[in-house]
Amino acid sequence: MTQANLAVAEARLAADQAGATTAEDTAARKSIARANVQLAAARQNWTLSTQQHQLTVSRAQAAVTTATRQLASDQAAKKDAATIATDTAALTTAQQTFETAQLDSSAASNQASASISTAGLQITTAEDARAANSTPAAAAQIDADRMAVSRAATSASSAQTAVSGARLVAPGDGIVVAVNIAAGVNAPSGDAIRIETGPMEVTASFAESDLPTLALNQPATVTVTAVNQDLTGKVSQILPVATSSGTSSVVTYTIVVSLDAAPPDVKSGMSAKVSVATATAANVIAVPTIALVGSNGSYEVRVLDANGQVQLRPVTVGLTTSTLAEIKSGLSEGDQVVTGTATARQNTTTTGGGGIGAFPVGGGGAGGGRNFRPGGGTQP
Known part of the structure; x- marks a missing residue:
């Protein structure tokens, strides 16, 4: 007209x-x-x-x-x-x-x-x-x-x-989570319609000591306690700005993990624990971490000799986690390692062929609750 x-x-x-x-x-x-x-x-x-x-x-x-x-x-x-x-x-x-x-x-x-x-x-x-x-x-x-x-x-x-401007077109597939507009009413100053698009993401805080070992595209495991599931993903962002708690001097950095796939029962805002694999070792000899004796790179383990006596043996330690430690030298497959008190009843046998991964414990450790958010769209 x-x-x-x-x-x-x-x-x-x-x-x-x-x-x-x-x-x-x-x-x-x-x-x-x-x-x-x-x-x-x-x-x-x-x-x-x-x-x-x-x-x-x-x-x-x-x-x-x-x-x-x-x-x-x-x-x-x-x-x-x-x-x-x-x-x-x-x-x-x-x-x-x-x-x-x-x-x-x-x-x-x-x-x-x-x-x-x-x-x-x-x-x-x-x-x-x-x-x-x-x-x-x-x-x-x-x-x-x-x-x-x-x-x-x-x-x-x-x-x-x-x-x-009368027709709204979504930037991609997703779920509408909010509609802030109605016929006959002036459009809002903010978002008229909000959607969740793209893959699910989870954010986690890691200690500054872990930052040098973190990199983009590293594989990660996300444990969602609410649905009792372990999900896989990759590190997609590492925020360069540090944060610190008002009651603690610990400095942390936020990383974002994009999930490979999230089941329908995983919702935005759920708490999760994140572990990022910064290094791996396959087909190596590994012992329980509690079997190590020493510190600062000088380690020994208690080994039972042929007479059933406990002997301290120097070892070279590779990758470690909270449960396992890689032994690069000093032990052979089949050696009996004492993990507790020096008695024959508390020994374990080293094994070969198992892979272990080193994971930073900051942010992704036990008890570290993190929030999911949808990727690629406006956060709900």
Whole structure:
């Protein structure tokens, strides 16, 4: 409509600036004829568009009916949960398709109606231009016509901007978690609609001593106590800004782990424990960490000799965790290592072929609760 008003204003200005000559009168007649052709075409397009969208809406409604019946049938037959979930998803998709078809039908009808109105106005404009007096209008009238054209152009631009922003398109697949807008109410100053998109992420705080061993894309294990599951992921971010508690001098850094896959029962905001594998050692000799004696890189272990006597043996220690320690040298597979008091009843046998991983305990250690958040979208 605003475009039509602009066309009317421009035509009036042109008519007032100069009277119609014979050639202009002929051109005006042709303009009227073209406008009539456009009006007929607009009406035909409206008819065809209405029929096509009615068919689409009818098919979408039939799909909803079919999906509803299938879900009811499977529920009555007490099908398994996977089948019911598939039926429910199919019904949801069918309902969304139906709603989209209705919206598209309404939009197409409005657009076709607008085209008819525009074509009608073009006929009126062409007829007015032909009937205009051949004598140019007064200067004051010309100035008024130019101001009317300027106002109409501004209105048309504003209307186009409003139309361009009337449709919201999600940046990707996700779940709508908040709708802060309603029909007939002014749009909020903040987010109108908030969604969760992308893979789930979990944040954790690690001590500054762990930072040199952390790197992007390192594998991580996330334990979600609430659902009793261990999930896999990779380090996706390491925040460079340190944080510290007001009651402690310990400096920590925040890392973000992107989960490979999160089951539906894992929700945003749940607590989790994070362990990041900074190094691994495969096919090595390992002993319980409590078997080590010493510190600062000088270690020994208690070993039972052939006579059943406890002997201290120097060892070279590699990677360690809270439970196991890699022995690079000093022990052989089959040696009996004392892990507690020096008695034969508290010994263990070293084994080969097992892999161990070194994990920093800061942030990802026992009791370190961390919060999930969805990746790639606005945090809930």
